[in-house]
Amino acid sequence: MPKKSADEWFTEYAVCHQNATNKTLHWICIPLIVLSLIGLLWGVALPGTASMNSPYWNWGMLLIVISLLFYLRLSLMLAAGMLLVSAAAVGVLVAYQRTGLGPVWVASLVVFVVAWIGQFIGHKIEGKKPAFFEDIQYLLIGPIWLLAFIYRRLGIRY
Known part of the structure; x- marks a missing residue:
């Protein structure tokens, strides 16, 4: 079976993301979910790496x-952009760790839960289930x- 192109994925994803309020909530919540998910896993060492x-x-x-x-399977340019986003997320997590305000996982858990509540509110307003249910x-x-939306606005091909 041939793999889907990035644009095919985006077209299918967009079906559940037409409402302006839902889109706005996604612009806020998706980056927070990405950051918090990485943060939740940040404190758990990979097996055999403690030394x-x-x-x-x-x-x-x-x-x-x-x-x-x-x-990378979808697009070199999108992967490059997400590498920058990932580096920024790591930078935020490292900076938070250095503040000593508390464990990264605790702050990440709070952000994760609040951001998902925002996502589900957006989908309730939209009247459609989140795409990942499918x-x-x-x-x-x-x-x-x-990221692809930003690229299109900037005229960057992906």
């Missing part, structure tokens, strides 16, 4: 790598759907 004494060998980084491989891969499509 490496590096804060970067964790499940959050593995999630980033797996996501980037998925994006295909779990749509959880990976949401962030690049937003």
